[in-house]
Structure formats: C-alpha cells, structure tokens
Amino acid sequence: MENQKVKTILKSVVIIAILFVLVFALRAQSADINGVPNQLKANYMDADGLPYFSEMDSYFNLRMTQDYMDHGYFGDTLVNGSGWDMHSYYPSGREVGSYQPMIAYVTSALYGIINIFQDMSIVEVAFWTGAFISSFAVIPVYIFTRRITNDYGAIAATLIVALGPNYISHTFAGFFDTDMFNIILPLFFILFFVEAVKSDKFAHRIIFSILSVLSIGLYSLSWTGFMFYPAVMILVMIVFFVLCFYLNIEVVEPFKNYSNKLKWLINQKELFSVIFIIILAIIGLLITVGIDGILAAISGLTGGFSLQSAANDVWPNVYISVAEMQIPNLLSGGLPGAFLANTNGIVNGIGGIVALFGVLFVLFTFVQRLLRLKSVKIKGDSSKPHKSKRKATSLRKEQDRFRITLKDIGSFGSSDEINRSKRLNVLYLSLFLVWILASAAAVTQGTRFIQVLVVPMGICAGIFVGYAADYVKANIESDRILLLIAFVCSFLIAFPITQIVYGLENALMIGSIVFVVLLAISGILIYVKKSIRDSDVSIKKTLVVLLITLALISPTVCGAYQTTASTVPGSSDPMWNAMDFVKENSTNDTVIISWWDFGYLFQIASDRPTAFDGGSQSGDRAFWVGKALTTSDLAQSKGILQMLGTTGSNASDLLCDYTGSNVTAVEALDKTLGMSKANAKSTLIKDYNLTEKQASAVVKQSHPSNPNNISFVLSSDMIQKAGWWSYFGSWNFDTLNSTNYQYYMASNYVKIKPNSQGSINVLNDSGIEYNAIIKRGANGTNETTAQMTAVWSNNGSKVDVNGTEYNPLKASNLIAIENNYLTVNKTLDKKANYTLYLIGSENEYTAILMDNELKDSVFTRLFLLGGMGQDTFVLSNMQEGVSVWTINDAASSSDNSDTNTTDT
Template sequence: MEKQQVKTILKSVVIIAILLIIVFGLRAQSVDIGGVPNELKSHYVDENGLPYFSEMDSYFNYRMTENYMDHGYFGDTKVNGTGWDMHSYFPSGRAVGDYQPMIAYVTSFLYGIINMFQEMSLLEVAFWTGAIVSSLAVIPTYIFTRRITNDYGAIAASLIVVLGPNYISHTFAGFFDTDMFNITLPLFFILFFVEALKTDKLSYRIIFSLLAVASIALYSLSWTGYMFYVAVMVLVMIVFFVLCFYFNIEILEPFKNYGNKLEWLINQKELFATLIVLVVGLIGLLLAVGVGGIIEGITGLTGGFTLQAGAADVWPNVLISVAEMQIPNLVTGGLVGSFLANTGGVVNGVGGIVCLFGVLIVLYTFVQRLFRLNSVKVKGDTAKPHKSKRKATSVRTEQKRFSVSLKDIGSFGSTDEINKSKRHTVLYLSLFFVWIVSSAIAVTQGTRFIQVLVVPMGICAGIFVGYAVDYVKNNVDNDKVLLLIAVIASILIALPITQIAYGLDNAMTIGLVVLVILLAISAIVIYAKKSIKDSDVSIKKALVVVLITLALVSPTVCGAFQTTAATVPGSSDPMWFAMDYVKENSTNDTVIISWWDFGYLFQVASDHPTSFDGGSQTGDRAYWVGKSLTTSDYAQSKGILQMLATTGSNASMLLSEYTGSNVTAVHALDETLGKSRSEAQKILTSKYNLTNDQAKAVVKQSHPSNPNNVSFVLSSDMIGKAGWWSYFGSWNFDTLNSTNYQYYMANDYVPIKQNTQGNITILNESGIIYQAVVNRGKNGTNETTAQMETIWDNNRSKIDLNGTEYNPLKASNLICIENSYLTVNKTLNKDGNYTLYLLGSGDDYTAILMDNNLKDSVFTRLFLLGGIGQDTFELSNMQDGVSVWTLRDGSSNSDDAGSQ
C-alpha cells in the first residue's frame, strides 16, 4: 500500500471518528432530560438518578435482555420448547420464541465489556446501548457515500442520515429499541453488495458477497422487516439488467468465450455476485431465522400494507392509534417549516426541502449521464502510459471514484472504460430509484418508515453536496457568484438555528448573530486582496464549499439538537410508585389492567402480569379494555375485567365456536357480562340458542367462580387518549367502524369569587378560544351556572356566522363539584352534545368539557370524579395523576357461585 493511500485511509478514519463523536454527543444530550423543568427533574429519574426510559417498548426489550442473561432464553418459561412470556397477554401469555434477539445479544455483550472496567447495572447499559449502536451507522454511510463522491458529500450524508429526525428520535440515550440497527446493518448490506457488483477481482467479489449475506443475516435477528432490503436489492438487480439490455450495455459475455458454463458464470460479475448473495443468503437466513422466519419476512412485506386497516378480522386494529403508524403529512410548518428537519412531515423527515431539491438534481443527473454515455466515443489510445506520464496515486484514486458529474464524459481512453462507467451509472440509478420509491411506498403506512426513506435520500443529498463542491472548485471563479452562494448558504445555515424551540433560550438572536458572522467572514475572505492558496483551491472557494456543506446539514443537526434537548422520559415517579404499591401490597394472582401504553412498564416495575400491552394490539383486548373504560355499567366493567384477568379470551373463542360468528360472540358477551351467572346462562340459551351445557361452559369462562384479583390503573395521560380507547370500546362489529369521544381540559385553575363571573379557557385552536363562562353562586348552593362560548383570540369578541352564534362545543349539561361536594347537576341546553364539569376548590375553579357519551363512563366517574356514587371499585392507591383501583367483592355478577 502506497504512502498516499495510507494518508487517505487515515484521513477517512479521523473524519469518521469526529463524526462518531458528534452524533453520539447529540444523542447523549438526552440524559439531561431538557424537556422537563429543573424543579421537576427529580420526579423523572429513578432512585439511582438515571432517567426513566423514554418509551415503553424499552421496558419490554430490557425485560427480554434480563431473561436472556438470567436463564438463557426469552420469556419466563418454555412451552413446547418455545420461550413463553407469562407477564404479557395474561392468562394465556404469548410466545416470544421469535423475538428478534440482536438487541439482547449486543446489550449483554456491552454489559460484559463495560463491567470488565467499571461496575454498571444492566439498566444503565441498556440506557446507553441505543445511542452507541445507532451512532455506528456513520461508518457504512460515510464509506458508501465516499465511494461515490468526495469527503464533503460523505460528511453531509453521514450527518443527514444518522441524525435524521425519525431515526434520532428513536435512538437517543434512554430509548432502548431495535431501531438502533435500522440503518447500520442495512447499509452494510447494501455497501458490500454494491462493492461485490463493482469489483473486478473474483476473490473480492466472493468476500463482499459473503459480507453482504452476513449483514442481512444479522439484520434478520434485529428487525422483522429485514426482508424489505432483500426485496429492494432484488428489484434493483431486475431494473439494472433491464436497463442494461435496453441501452445495449454489455453485461453478459458470449458463452463461446469460455470453456464451460461455470467459468462463464464466474466471470459475469453482476450476475455471479447476485446469485452468491441469493443462494448463500438463503442458507444464512435459514440458519439465522429458519424457514418460518423467512416465510414470516416475506408475508410481512405484503402485510405491511394492511397496517392502516381499521379492523383485524372483526376486531379493531389498535395499530392505527399508534403515533408512528399515522400517515404523515408531506410537510409541516408552512414555508419556513419546509426548510427545517423534524418528524412532522416527509420532507422535514429527510432533512428539509433543500435536501429534497438536491436529491432530485442527483437523480436527474444520473439519468442525463446515462443518456450522454450512450452516445460517447473513445478518444485517445488504450495503451498504458509511460511511467513518467502516470499520475500520482491520489489522483488515480480519485479518478477511480465514480463521479455523478458529466465532466469525465468524452475523456475515456477505451471501450472498457465507457462500458464500466455505463454499468456503474445504471447500477446507482437503479439502486437509488428503486430504493427511494420502495421507501416512499412504505411511508404511506406510517411515519416510522420515514427513517427508512431518509437513508437513500440522505445519501443522495450528500452526493449533491459533493457535486456542488466539485462544481464550485472547478467552475466558479467570479467573486460575485461566490459571494451569492455564500449568502444563500449562510441564510440556510442560520434559519434552522433561529427555529430551535428547546435547548437555546435565545435561538432567534443566536441564529441572527451566526448569520451576520458568516456574512461578514464571507465578504472579507472573498474580497480580500490576496487569495491564500491551499493546494489548488483558494481559501475563498474552501470557505464556500464548507458553507454549502453546512447549509445542507444545518436543518438536520439543529433538529437533532432540539429533539434530544427536549427529551422527556416516558414515565415518572408517580407511575413507578403506584407500581411499587401494587408489587408490595397485591397477591400473587393480581393482574394489572389498563390501556396498553404502559403495559411493559407495569410488568417490569410491579413484576405482575398485564392483560393488555404493546405486544397485544390486535385481537380482542383493545375492545374489551376500551369497553371497560367507556361503559357506564359498573357491573359490566367489573365483569370484563374479571374475565380478562382470569380466563382471557376463552369465553369469546368458545362462543365463536358455538355460534359460528365472532360478532355474535361479542354481542352475547356484551349483553351478559354485567349480569349474574344464572341470568347470563338464561340469555345464552333463550336468545343465542346455546344448549344448557354450552351455556354453562361459556359462563364458566365469562363469569369465573374464583376470579383473579385486578389492579385497574387509570392515569392522566388517558384523558388525552380518550379518543382512541372510546373509539375501540365503542366499536361497531356490524359496520366495522366506530366514533371517538373526547375530553377537553382546562390547563389551569382560575380564581372566581362568590357571586362573580370568570372565564376558563378550555381550548385555544386556530385563533379561536373555547371557554367556559362561569357565574359562581355561594358555596354549598346550586346557584353556580356556566355555559360554553367561542371568541376570537385576537380581539376577544364572540364569533357569529350569519347572525348565528358559532358554538360547536355547546354544553347540554352542567355538573359542578365544589369542595368535593356535588352542588349542581342540571340540564343547560338540549341541543348541546357535551357535558361541562366545573371543579372548584376554595375560590379556584377549573373545567372539563366532555362528549355526553363519556359523561357517565367508568373512567369519568373513577378518575375524574374520584369514584363517587358507586361501590363496585375501591381506590387502593393514589399518586399524582395515577390511581389504582381494585374490585370490591359481592357485587352484581358474583351471585350463585356454585351454579357452574
């Protein structure tokens, strides 16, 4: 290896090391939980001062890793040789034998390495693992892009890809999920595969092909969607061969040039490399995930396009309520927002509109290059030049680098050079076109797939930077043009800084200062009398190319800074303390039931099983838990909870078998769960035509005689999620759709003295204020009254439409609770669809407006009103924003216990 090559490699190593420090440092910033006010931060860290995980899947991955390190397999036990998790989907539990184990393997490996030097708990290692592994994505991103463009482009691509909004928001410190692998391993796969297609040496071709197989095999242990990249590369090669044949590019030589077919096959480099990857890859995947894993991966490709379906079978599909499964906007934030990077839109997610513009230019240039190459002719001779005329190694190395520009066209010395350039052009055009289109299609199924799209888009944006840098170096000599480029780049650098909402107290000022400084430096350097030469590029051009690079990466870097600077843990002390209470004060048969979001945390913090969590979002649980919250029938809610905690889905499955219909089964259970056993049995025989034996068998499951204890957990976050749990709990099984119902809560208490009027803002949206106008009477009387009205935010005047008051949130009922006593419960307006709750403590009042369908719901009566007026549920523990309820014995559906 020549000295210049060593220098080039060392330079790349240094650049990669610096990039690793930058991207890891931004991810590590989340440990400061900057989105939490300083006075409250102590509530968001555990007893060791470590912030709680930022989302709930982290607790499941932590528990699986703990299982693996404790007894060598995932889950609590084994059923028929398969790992089985008894903490989830209780009482049946669920299989975790197909759990993607890479996160546990890597974390346990890091745990072993770190504890060789200092003591660190598994929880602490897990907290940092995502930030460490995801930062390593810099390596394949930089290498892959540097093989196409220059250092500037490779640096830009690395920052845009590895700090992409939808990637860093799932991989900062405290986010312990499989997303950490979603760029590193796929990019290694694509890097090695492309190198196998390009190399002229058979040994390298085999090595790179095997490395590609190893990368995708490892990825198959990391994410169920690994087959996406296999499908992408298969499509890439199909498009590649079609384009090559269309443009008459020689990729397959005649058989007659070789002694046998095997020799011919070995020398057809693209075809041979593809076959190696497919054949050896199939063997590797069989070893890694088995036949079932491969079939699941293939079916998952088509199954991914059903994520937005409203129903799974007849049951509602909870996945449509998950934020990252929502269909994204194209762009968010208007004109200024289009220049920013965030998770709000597709354009924002790939680095902003400037990056998108760069990607389109690169794709167009690839197409233009291909058509230009098709008509190029050989110039010069093909003889090897004399040693004295050969160029330096560094120059030859740069010439070997594929160029997306058109400047080399017409300077080829042989037909082989032209053909090679055509093949590489078609390869990259096929790769980026198929990759981007496939990723864009995936994005239609949810925002989480933007992190897949940002990889090819970010690399293309980096290529654009490299292309722009080369263009400026070689073609722009006019100082006015250089200054114009510098001014535009400086504005693009400063704009994202001015928009940082968290982490910088004076972002606007800082951004403007940065702009002024950059403009001043640009003017001074460009119009300096003497141009300081650095190699063959003047310092003024060096400044401009640096500004171009920063302009493309500024939105992404600023967006990443804001994401980790605004981090708020997914839980806090009240939730954890509530689970501590359950752990210490509940029997072993206690099952925790709540909406699914905190299920994984409940399992870790309480060491008790749950009925509903992030792993059971399809099937019957969403309906039954939603129903237990939405219904106004306490007996029915209790019956649902006891059934889920004790026999799970057995009653529903048995009824489906007897009636031949899931829908009929649900209707039967809806009607009987609030009834006694004897009443339920009579209804099943008389109305649903079950035999006595069948009815007894069903009731044995739906009305268990010795039910498990239940901890029913209600929390303040469920107020904002009411639209979803009411939607699923009110699911119409005949039409397979539903309606969601909402709570609107005032943010603050407003002082309102006796016999005075006060206004409580409940909602401020799109310049319109929805407020409760309260006329307070005397304490302990029924004189307090209130009504909803809408006013303009700018002038506080009432809103009239054609002479009619605009009041879409008109209240039909008023309920007032003053100092824990119900003082008012009356009808206001029969035309309204909402109920207004006033809650007064002393002279301070707040308000809750809710859809009438939630007025008497179990959630409203328990969580918002403290359980007044019922004796079915008993408050066992109360924390700030979290309440734990248990079921009282002896209520409606527990009679005739021996009837079964």
C-alpha cells in the same frame, strides 16, 4: 501500500471518529433530561438517579435482556422448547421464542465488557446502548458515500442520515429499542452487495458477497422487517439488467466465449454476484431465523401494507392509534418549516427542502446521463498506457471521480467518460431509484418508516454536496457569485438555529449572530483579502464549499439538538411508585389491566402480568379494555376485567366456535357480562340458541367462579388518549368502524367568588378560544351555572359564520362538583353534544368538557370524579396523576345486576 492511499485511509478514519463523537454527544445529551424543569427532574429519575426510559418498548427489551442473562432464553418459561412470556397477554401469555435477540446479545456483551473495568447495572448499560450502537451508523454511511463522491459529500450524508429526526428520536440515550440497528446493518448489507457487484476481481466478489450475507443475517436477528432490503436489492438488479439491455450495455457475455458454463458464470460479475449472494443468503437465513422466519418475513412484505387498515379481521386495529404508525404529512410548518428538520413531515424528516432539492438534482443528473448513454459509442484506445506513464491508483481514482462528478453538473461528461462508467452509472441509478421508491412506499404506512427513507435520500443529498463542491472549485470564478452563494448558505445555516424551541430567545440571538459572522467572514475572504491572490482563490472557494456543506446539514443537526435537549422520560415517580405499591400489596395472581401504553413498564416494575400491552395490540383486547373504560355500566366493566384477568379470550373463542361468528360472540358477551352468571346462561340459551352444556361452558369462562385479583390502573395520560380507547371501545362490528370521543381539560384553576363571573379557557384551536363562562350565585353553590363560548383569539369577539354563531363545543349538560359535593346536574341545551363538568373548591374552579358519551363512563366516574357515587371499584392507591383500583366483590352492582345498560 502507496503513501497517498495510506493518507486517504487515515484521513477517513479520523473523520469517521470525529463524526462518531459528534453524533454520540448529541444522543448523550438526552441523559440530562433538559425538557424537565430542574426542580422536577428528581421525579423523573429512579432510585439510582438514572432517568426513566423514554419509551415503553424499552422496558420490554430490558426484561427480555434480563431473562436472557438470567436463564439463557427469552420469557419466563419454556413451552415445547420455545420461550414463553407469562407477564404479557395474561392468562395465556405469548410466545417470545421468535423475539429478535440481537439487542439482548449486544447489551449483555457490553454489560460483560464494561463490568470488567467498572460496576454498572444492566439497566444503566441498556440506557446507553441505543445511543452508542446507533452512532456507529457513521461508518457505513461515510464509506458508502465516499465511494461515490468526496469528503464534503460523505460528511454531509453521514450527518443527515445518522442524525435524521426519525432515527435520532428512537436512538438517544434512554431509548432502548431495536431501531439502533436500522441503519448500520442494512447499509452494510447494501454497501457490500454493491461492492460485490462492482468488483472485477473474483476473490473480492466472494469476500463482499459473504460480508453482505453476514450483514443481512445479523439484521434478521434485529428486526422482523429485514426482508425489505433483500427485496429492494433484487428489484435493483432486475432494473439494472433491464436498463443495460435497453442501453445495449453488455453485462452478460455469450456462452461461446468460454469452455464451460461455470467459467462463463464466474466471469459475469453482476450475475454471478447476485446468484451467489442469493444462495448464501438463503443458507444464512435458514441458520438464523429458519424456514418459518423466512416465510414470515416474505409474507410481511405485503402484510406491512395493511397497517393502516381500520380493522384486523373484525377486531379494531390498534396500530392506527400508535403515533409512529400515523400517515405522515408531506411537510410541516408551512414555508418556514420547509427549511427545518423534524419528525412532523416527510420533507422535514429527510433534512428539509434544500436536502430534497439536492436529492432530486442528483437523480436528475443520473437520468440525464442515462438518456445520453444509449446513443454514445465507445471511442479511443482502450489499451493500458506504459507503466512509466501510469498514475498512482489512489490518485487515478480521485481524478476519475472528480471528472465524473464535476462534468455531470456542467456538460454531463464526454462520450468517452460516460462509456467508461456505463455499468456503474446504471447501477447507481437503479439503486437510488428503486431504494427511494420502495422506502417512499413504506412511508405510506407510518411515520416511523421515514427513518428508512432518509438513508437513500441522505446519501443522495451528500452526493449533491460533493458535486457542488467540485463544481465550485473548478467552475466558479466570479467573486459576486461566490458571495451570493455564501449569503444564501449563511441564511440556510442560521435559520434552523433561530427556530430551536429549547431556549428560543437565545436561539434567535445565536442564529442572528451566526448569520452575521458567516457573512462577514465570507465578505472579508472574498473581497477584502487581496494580498496573495493564488491563495485567496483556494481559501475563498474552500469557505464557500464549507458553507454549502453546513447549509445542507444545519437543519438536521439543529433538529437533533432540539430533540435530545427537550427530552422528557416516558414515566415518572408516581407511576413507578404505584407499581411498587401493587408489587408490595397484592398477591402473585393479581393481573394489571389498563390501556396498553404502559403495559411493559407495569410488568417490570410490579412483577405482575398484564392483560394488554404493546405486544398484544391486535385481536380482542383493544375492544374489551376500551369497552371497560367507555361503558357507563359498572357491572359490565367489572365483568370484562374479571374475564380478561382470569380466563382471557376463552369465552369469546368458545362463543365463536358455537355460533360460527366473532361478531355474534362479541354481541353475546356485550349483553351478558354485566349480568349474574345465572341470567347470563339463560340469555345465551334463549337469545343465541346455545345448548345448556354450551352455555355452561361459556359462562364458566365469562363469569369465573374464583376470579383473579385485578389492579385497574388509570392515569392522566389516558385523558388525551380517550379519543382512541373510546374509539375501540365503541367499535361497530357491522360497519367495522367507530367514533372517537374526547375530553377537553382546562390547564388551570380560576378564582370565582360568589355572585361573580369567571372565564376558564378549555381549548385553543385554529385561532379560536373555547371558554367556560361560569356564573356563581350569591346564596349557595347550587346556583352555579355555566356555558361554553367560542371567541376569536386575536380580539375576543364571538365567532360567526355567515351571520350565525359558531360554537361546535356547546354544552348540553352542566355538572358541578363543589367542595366534593355534587351541587348541579342540569340540562343546558338539548341540541348540544357535550357535558361540562365544573370542579370547585374554596372558590377555585376548573373545567372539563367531554362528549356526552363519556359523561357517565367508568373512566370519568373513577379517575375524574374519584369514584364518587359507586361501590363496584375501590381506590387502593393514589399517586399524582395515577390511581389504582381493585374490584369490590361485595358491591351491590356486581352479581345482582340483571339488566344491561351498556351503550352500544
């Protein structure tokens, strides 16, 4: 091996190692949970001092990993040879035999290796696994980009991709999910695929094809959407062959040049590699996921574009409520935000507008070259020079890369250069165009897919840095231009630092210092230092190239720092203590029911099953749990919970079979779940034409004689999520749509003495403050009155629109609870749509404004009013921001409710 090649490889290894340490260190920072005040950090750590996981899917993956390590399969039991999880979607449970096992395989392997040297629990290993594995993304990104451009470009691409906002926000320490594999394995697949297509040597094509298939085979064990990347590469090669045909580039030779078809096929390097990879991939995927997995993955390619549909069949689609499934904005934060990297917009997610400019420039360069290729003819002698005149392979490759990248910026290369690189250029143009367009289409289905888009975009941005570096070194001689570039780049480097939210004042100071220092150094090296002119040229150009590189990566690196420096765990002691209470004070048949978000945590913390969690978001559960929270009929809410926790969806399925309609089945249950069993049966026979036998079968499921114990968990986070659970709970099965209702809560208490007035801020929105103005009487609490006002935040004046007072949050009702007694319940304005709750104690008041539809909801009565005035539910445990309720079977509203007062 040539010395130069050895040096190049060693240099690349050192760079990759440094990049790995950097990206891991940024991910590891989240373990300090600096987003939590120091005095509260203990509340966000478990008994062993480890922070709670940041996202609830982590607890499901942890439980599956524990299952695998404990009994060798995923889930609690085997059903027909397939793993079955009885903690989820109770009572039926759900199959987890098709669970993507890579995360469990890798974590259990790491657990075994680590515990050879030191004791570490599986929870702690899982806590660090995502940060560790995802940091290996630097390897394929660097290698892939370095094959196209220089070290500057490869470093820039690596940091933009490996620290991309939507990637690092799912892979820092404490985030234990399959996202850790979403760059490493797909990019290795594409890297090896491209190398197989490019390679002139038959042996290399075979090796790279096998490696490509191994990569996608491993990825099929990591993510259900793995088929996206084989589909992209098939489209890439179709576009490649079409463009080659259009440009008269011969990629398929005539049969007559070969003695048989096999020899012909072997020598068509692109065609052979594609066919060979497809055959190997089919065989490999049959081994890893089977025919069912392949068919499911193919159908998922089109099914993925229905994620934004409001309905799933007739049921509401819960995925539209998941934050990472929301359709992203193109840009967040206006003009300043264009230079920042975060998860709030597409441009922000790929590293900011400067990175986007670099991507567009690179694509333009490829397209420009493509337009010139058609008319260019091969010139010159193609024979090889004598061995004595040949250069070292590594130097020759570096020079070829330099000439191509440099002159693409200037004159886009000579005819001879373009002809020698026709196939390669068309291949990369096809690759990046198809890859970016396919990823952009995926982004239309949710914010989380920006992490897919950032890979090709980040690589292109890195190529731009490499091109710019070559151009500056070879073409820029003017000191003024160098200083101008240094000035712009210094600003682009410093600006993201000044915008870091965590430690804002320090960030402003540090960012300003960075700008001044960089500009001063640039001025000194470019203008002041004149003693060794030849050296000056090299130093000042190297400095400018470094500044260009830093300018492209600064938004992403600063965004990554901000993400991990402001991390807050997804749970805390109150939630975990509430689950400990359930575990210690409930029977094994107890079922936990709440909104889906914390379902996975409930299962692992309490060792009790749930009826609704992150894996059961589709189907009927969102509607029924949302209905149990939104309805004002306590008996109906109780009936829903006991049905779900005992027989699940059996009653709905039976009614659908008998009536032939899911909609009719829901209507019938909606009407009868608040009734006694006898009245429910009578109503089903009379109003829905069921036979007595059918009605008996239905009520046996809808009104179980011996219902399981229910732990109904309500928590403060559900206040902000009310818009979604009320949306699903109020679902209109005729229009397949709904309306969401909201709570607006004041964040503090205000002291208001008798015979005085006070103002409580409830909401700030678009420069408008919505305040509850409270007036207390002098002779008793029942004289308290209040109303909502809307004023401009900047001057406190009332908001007028065309001379008319603007106040969309005006209250129609006032309810005051003072010193735990209901003191006021009166109408304020019949035309308004909100109810204002005042809660006061010892002259301290806070306010809650809510849509009228939530005024008497079960959630309001239980969580906000502490169960006051009802006996259907009993408070069994109260933690800070978390309450656990059980059902009182002896309550007067349970079996004696013959009327239905449910909101429809």
